[in-house]
Amino acid sequence: MCVTCGCGSKAEARMMNLQTGAELPLGDNHADDHVHAHAHHHDHRHQHGHAHEHSHAHDHGDGNVHEHRHSHSHDHHHADDELHDHEHHDHHHHGHGGHDHTTSVVDLEARILAKNDQLATRNRGWFEGREILALNIVSSPGAGKTTLLERTIRDLKDELPIFVIEGDQATVNDGERIRAAGAATVQINTGAGCHLEADMIARGLDELKPQVGSMVLIENVGNLVCPALFDLGERAKVIVLSVAEGDDKPLKYPHMFQAADLMIVNKTDLLPYVDFDVDTAIANARKVNPSIQAISLSVRTGDGMAAWYEWLRDHRGEIV
Template identity: 65%
Template sequence: MCATCGCADDGTAGPGVRVIDPAHPERHVHPHADDGPEHRHGTRVDDHAARTVALEVDLLAKNDDLAGHNRDWLAERGIVALNLMSSPGAGKTTLLERTIRDLGAELPCAVLEGDQETLLDAERIGSTGARVVQINTGAGCHLDADMVADGLRTLAPERGCLLFVENVGNLVCPALFDLGEAARVVIMSVTEGADKPLKYPHMFRTADLVLLNKIDLLPYVDFDVDRCIAGARRAKPDVAVLEVSATRGDGLDAWYAWLRRARAR
């Protein structure tokens, strides 16, 4: 887990993390800025191998506490936050671009973009007109609640909006970290193996919705849709699964209906 994978060993937004507003890339949020969800840093824990389990438990407990503050802050403003998770290349950013262009006039949207480096995805989202802030995690392989709290200070999302949190591409660590979101959406594509839900069950076990993307490529790839869906439902029997193509538009009406229901709750 993150005690050994290269992330900050206290599980917080450490020195390698940058929160960047693409409109003002020279401005980075100060780690103790006000006017956002409560921001606390944990105490560094000895990285000795014998204490790895204790570190992981402590890390997640601190993160969950911060996630609770994020959740309260968002709820007070009527903001519905969705944590979008996938392996790299599943099409999260393309799906977000299409979603915002199609629904932005009806459902105000804002985005926190998570990547290890660059502003590339934030620039793509910014071209839709949505408010976006990039969180670069450096060596980190996931977003955590502390990073999201910092991002929200800079983003300042409007009340009542849909907040999409595009997590770092990774099917392991992001599943472990509550960000304060209202729901989790796992996106995978038909260009990946149909056995992904069996190989990474915890990710799919935490999902509220699974989007199977790039179905327009099914005639050209060897992918068993039924096997993939069965694997997802083995991890979580009642998980909703939608088959979509972010480029061609297949299934997007069902995705948009799901978003409307999520915002109405």
């Protein structure tokens, strides 16, 4: 269980290269640098792989020695950078009071995010060194991220090379849609995880091998909470808000809108049929992030897409 956001272990995470058909595991035991951001949850906060039993002798002051037997399962991953709150010792004293792990949990969360930020910094340097515009596209499920990417690829693929890292909990459905639109794609399935992390992006780039001067679009898992916490090394976060969601979304999920550089209000063709005010949505977004930019568009009709493409060209021009 992830102490940062409560999502599940990365053990099920895997990556599919949709060009070659290769499938690679991305679980805890396979991640580069042994990044254990999702540790299994139990009282002592250790990740364990095989079980064994040992005993401890305790003198409680009454002249009798009491033996306690404990079962532990230990994983053989004890690299220096693994995240363990404390060590087990074969002979230690157990008090009779409860244990307060609040400080340990906060410390572990800080170390998880610090490790991710370190890897994100490496990704950012990698992108900058190759003059690649990398964008982290985030939204709630169903806001229209994949459809936005499909149309963007079809309209701009002859103008600039586009590569995509597609994130979902399961299936390669969206990755196949992106590949059919004309972009080289790797699909990352996070299993029980609810967000992409910097180490996943690094391994996706190893598979994609985007060329110098290209654009890498990262479609994150549909979620407006955890992706705000995890920097991937992108130049900017782009949040897609559907008019079907409600114009108060920025106030309900302020951290995500604070982290975003651009808000795309999507599906404006549905405005006659929903209770949504575009100006109110933009005003609410600027209450939590005064510097956020906003573009209203309909991928379905094409209305407003030119403004999105101009935004992409401007940001690419800043680094090429």
